[in-house]
Amino acid sequence: MDMDELAQRVAAGERRALARAITLVESGRADHRAQAAQLLGALPTDRQALRVGLSGTPGVGKSTFIESFGMMLIAQDKRVAVLAVDPSSARSGGSILGDKTRMDRLSREAGAFIRPSPSQTHLGGVARRTREAVRLCEAAGFDVVLIETVGVGQSETAVAEMSDLFLLLLAPAGGDELQGVKRGIMEMADIIVVNKADGDLKATATRTCADYAGALRLLRKRPQDPDGFPKAMTVSALEDTGLAQVWSEMETLSAWRRDAGFWEQTRADQARYWFLEDVKQRLLARLGDPDTKAALSALSDDVASGAVDPAEAAQRFIDRL
């Protein structure tokens, strides 16, 4: 298929074209990677969605939050895309958004688009592909792109590198558990959202929120934050309370960053980051070329037999390349 035509269809908001384009960027095949690069280069660049990273460990109610938050945006005539970077899918092939029934209402909305995490590749690959899927959703005219990840390992960093705003979703918890959130992840958050502020947990949620608000005040103020940010808020995704307030704060923060020049600066830095990551991936992919692979395999046998040291063999291989 012609990539310019596919780009036009994506830009026209055709869902099937978008799904097909995402499948293309998720492919690891060299010819598909080349086509994907062409496609991404042909997309309109004058549209910007609000890219929102969302992290939270299993059990904090991420799906419920995304569904309720997404439905609220849909009610405001916004188009919402939901993507995921799932570090576990790299090994298991499983996927945090794999089960669409988890977002039953949202998935049936015409203005919503939900796509599970690409699987069966390493985290770096998953992240780069999701970043390209974000670009496609943006070009397709979505107003908000939510990028979900789970609160473990390096996936937060990857999601932060493709987001304009980063939300950390937490459950109400006793004071002792506060320390369970890694400092590095807390430092990424623009808004800490304490979910489940309903029923028996309401008081605990309020206290947890206050604890995190206190912890956030101890962090050094970041230049990209106006007064009062980062902040902690409570919501009940179940009872639809607090969601409008979170959205309002997100709009305030993003407007401030646009005005202050941080928005464009961050996007430029992120583009540099992904360019370099992509160059590395493509360079390493060259080791899969048939001739190279055969040479590697022969040298690998010499290394395994002990005839050559791994470092010496690697040096020889690189010298010949």
Place this chain on the structure above:
Amino acid sequence: MDMDELAQRVAAGERRALARAITLVESGRADHRAQAAQLLGALPTDRQALRVGLSGTPGVGKSTFIESFGMMLIAQDKRVAVLAVDPSSARSGGSILGDKTRMDRLSREAGAFIRPSPSQTHLGGVARRTREAVRLCEAAGFDVVLIETVGVGQSETAVAEMSDLFLLLLAPAGGDELQGVKRGIMEMADIIVVNKADGDLKATATRTCADYAGALRLLRKRPQDPDGFPKAMTVSALEDTGLAQVWSEMETLSAWRRDAGFWEQTRADQARYWFLEDVKQRLLARLGDPDTKAALSALSDDVASGAVDPAEAAQRFIDRL
């Protein structure tokens, strides 16, 4: 310096030559990497130390264990080297073996050699360099090389890829905390060593050991294990109890693996693994060549300005390379 001569001095067991050789393999400079490859290729290959990976979270008494265990081996006229793969040193520059006073007695022994983890590079680099330091210690005639790491993230995998045996050190704990050990790490362990089986904690240690023994029996039997392995044992590094039994089981296991052919097979597979890792590192290092770096930087500016999409720019760059 001539690399053949340095290799000879290392093989003669000269400590200063060994220290110098390790400094060389830890260097990231391209000319040093080439020299290191030459050096490693010139080492004798007829000596094999027992390479022992050792993991445990902070607080389980790793330093005390290594010191007591090392002193026991020294008393048996064995030469012992201690190295480290420290995932945290990659960012902070700190190092788990940085403070030699932690192993006060062992560090003063003529038959012992303690080297902190190389720092200021990413985990993959730290791991490769440590693997090469293991090779150097082996060539220098050490009988046992202990490779220490902390129980977080991917460093265990790296250490397991350079070890003949893998020990997991744990502290006595209530039954609930059992789940805190990741299944993947438990599956790597040949022997789970529950430390601090002394004083008030003795009974808890025995119970913890029984719990882990039970958990290990639930794991699928690995082909490289004789009956009864992997196993759980208690020790007190403080009171020097149980250490001889652990060593005895290590000898039993390694003898069995040698006889059954798993020893050589594992080492061959590991050599292949590190060869491929090293090729990848060296390939990526080429991006640092002055011309390449300048071209990357120019394209990166175009990407940051939005003139080109990251993927398209990466494709162009690779096509030109």
